[in-house]
Structures are given as structure tokens and as C-alpha cells.
Amino acid sequence: xxxxxxNPLSSFHQLPRCLPPPAELFATAELPLHLDIxxxxxxxxxxxxxxxxTRNHLGVEIRRPLVDAAETERLAAGLTNxxxxxxxxxxxxxxxxxxxxPGRLALVTIQFPxxxxxxxxxxxxxxxxxxxxxxxxxxxxxxxxxLQSDVLGAIEPMVALVEASGGFERPTGDxxxxxxxxxxxxxxxxxxYVQSQGLPVYRVLYxxxxxxxxxxxxxx
Ligand SMILES: C[S@@+](CC[C@H](N)C(=O)[O-])C[C@H]1O[C@@H](n2cnc3c(N)ncnc32)[C@H](O)[C@@H]1O
Numbered sequence: 472x473x474x475x476x477x478n479p480l481s482s483f484h485q486l487p488r489c490l491p492p493p494a495e496l497f498a499t500a501e502l503p504l505h506l507d508i509x510x511x512x513x514x515x516x517x518x519x520x521x522x523x524x525t526r527n528h529l530g531v532e533i534r535r536p537l538v539d540a541a542e543t544e545r546l547a548a549g550l551t552n553x554x555x556x557x558x559x560x561x562x563x564x565x566x567x568x569x570x571x572x573p574g575r576l577a578l579v580t581i582q583f584p585x586x587x588x589x590x591x592x593x594x595x596x597x598x599x600x601x602x603x604x605x606x607x608x609x610x611x612x613x614x615x616x617x618l619q620s621d622v623l624g625a626i627e628p629m630v631a632l633v634e635a636s637g638g639f640e641r642p643t644g645d646x647x648x649x650x651x652x653x654x655x656x657x658x659x660x661x662x663x664y665v666q667s668q669g670l671p672v673y674r675v676l677y678x679x680x681x682x683x684x685x686x687x688x689x690x691x
Contacts, residue, residue: 476585477533479595484533484559490567491556493575497527498551503577504529508560509584509597513541515659520545520553522656526577530555531564561597565605576609580617583661586625598629600687607638607684617654619674621665626673636685639677650674 477484493500503526507516510530520528532538532555541555558564568576587595606616616639620626630648633639641647654676658666665672 474534479533479559479561479597485562488558488563490531490558490563492567492570493527493572496529496554500527501575502527502552504571504575505578505580506531506564506576508564508579508581509533510541510555511660512537513544513555515582515657516553516555517541517544517548517550519655519657520550521548524552526552528553531558531560533557533559561599561602565601568605568609571609574611576606576611576614578615578617579606579610580655581629582617582619582659583622583665584620584625584629586620586622588624593628596625596628598632600632600685603632603636604685604687607636607679610679612679612681614679615654616677616679617674618677619653619662619672621661621670621672623673626675630675633675633677637682638680638685640680642676642678645676648673648675650676 493504505526505528507528507530510516510532511534513530513532516528516530530541530553532541535557538555538557545553545555581598584597585595587593610616616633618626618629618633653662653672653674662672
């Protein structure tokens with residue numbers, strides 16, 4: 472059985488994990504890289520990687536059985552521009568992002584992240600200041616960060632964090648507060664479900680600007 476939610480603050484999920492660099496993940500490591508944070512069972516990336524062979528796609532997920540199932544399917548499909556890794560993105564991605572070759576990271580997506588409604592659980596939200604700072608440092612100017620959710624309480628704190636960082640701008644002409652359309656070629660599993668229910672989806676596309684990456688609170 473796969474647990475619906477895990478507590479990313481548990482001691483097990485706080486352990487350091489060394490994630491392999493792109494050269495050990497992809498057949499052509501030099502391709503622009505798309506990082507999807509919280510990819511779940513990976514069906515969105517399995518379809519996207521076949522449709523878009525011009526990029527490498529990395530899905531990271533905190534529920535290991537989902538990663539194992541996604542990797543099994545990837546291997547069966549023979550996809551060499553796609554990998555899935557088990558990790559706690561909030562904790563384990565920072566060193567990996569820092570070690571990326573300059574300009575390699577093209578796009579980061581955080582789609583329908585788990586909502587944590589209680590104030591005391593806010594530290595469980597995947598996008599925390601140190602992760603945002605690492606994303607901003609790894610994204611070259613013009614490269615993109617895409618956020619979407621059906622839960623305002625999940626996306627509004629992420630938007631507040633990104634906007635306070637000063638490191639990102641929305642494309643000219645995008646509707647505010649929410650972008651009308653998904654800029655990606657395919658919907659995620661959660662997105663397909665939400666849309667089948669006729670529920671709203673809140674989306675924001677950000678482009679990295681030329682400002683230096685933010686320094687997370689507590690590190691200053
Ligand atoms: C609601 S699901 C959305 C899945 C997929 N992005 C979609 O849109 O269909 C959120 C996923 O993020 C994963 N997740 C939550 N916290 C995480 C973390 N700290 N690191 C990695 N994955 C995380 C959850 O296990 C879950 O699979």
C-alpha cells in the first residue's frame with residue numbers, strides 16, 4: 472500500500488541523500504533539464520519525455536514505491552531522457568542543484584503540491600526558502616519556474632515566497648493573479664482529475680530575472 476501523505480519532517484526524511492549528477496542519469500547529459508518536484512507516479516513525465524526528447528526530465532518524489540513503479544515503467548519504455556529519484560526535495564535537492572553545470576537547468580515545475588492547511592504544518596510545504604534560493608541560483612535569467620494547484624492555501628504561500636525573493640518575474644501579458652492556461656504540453660494526473668471535476672486550477676509562470684538569488688532567512 473502506498474501512503475497518501477508522508478511527513479517530510481520525520482527524521483527518516485531529514486537524512487542527507489546524495490543524488491547522482493546528470494551525467495549519471497541521462498544518455499545525453501548536456502540536454503536542457505526539466506525538474507519536476509513531487510512527480511508522484513510519474514505518468515505526466517513518462518508521457519512528456521516521449522513527446523519532448525529535446526530535454527532531459529527528472530522527477531523527484533518522497534514516496535519511494537511510486538518512484539520504483541515509475542522507474543520500472545521508464546525502463547520498459549526505454550526512455551533515456553527521463554529519470555525518477557526518491558528524495559525529500561525540500562532537503563536533498565539543494566546540493567544537487569548547486570552542482571549542476573551553469574545554464575543546464577531550463578525549467579522547474581511544482582504541480583499540485585500536497586496542501587498543509589494547519590499553521591503548525593507550514594514547514595511541511597515542499598517549497599521552503601532554502602530550496603527556492605537553490606532553484607533561483609541554478610536557473611539562468613529567462614529560465615522558468617511553473618507552479619500550479621487547485622488549492623489556494625497551497626499555491627498562495629509559494630507565490631508569496633517567490634515574489635518576496637525578487638528573483639523572478641511573470642511574463643508580460645500573463646493574467647493576474649492567475650495565468651489562464653497551462654504553458655506545458657501535457658496535464659499532470661492531478662490536473663486531469665481536477666479538470667474532470669470542473670474545479671479551478673491556479674497557475675503562475677515565473678521567469679528568472681537578473682537579480683542575485685535570494686539568501687534564505689537564517690543564513691544571512
Ligand atoms: C498531490 S501530489 C501531485 C502529484 C503530481 N505533481 C500531479 O500533479 O499529479 C503531490 C506529490 O508531491 C509529493 N511530495 C510531497 N512532499 C514532497 C517532498 N518534500 N519531496 C518530494 N516529493 C514530495 C507527494 O508524495 C505527492 O506524490
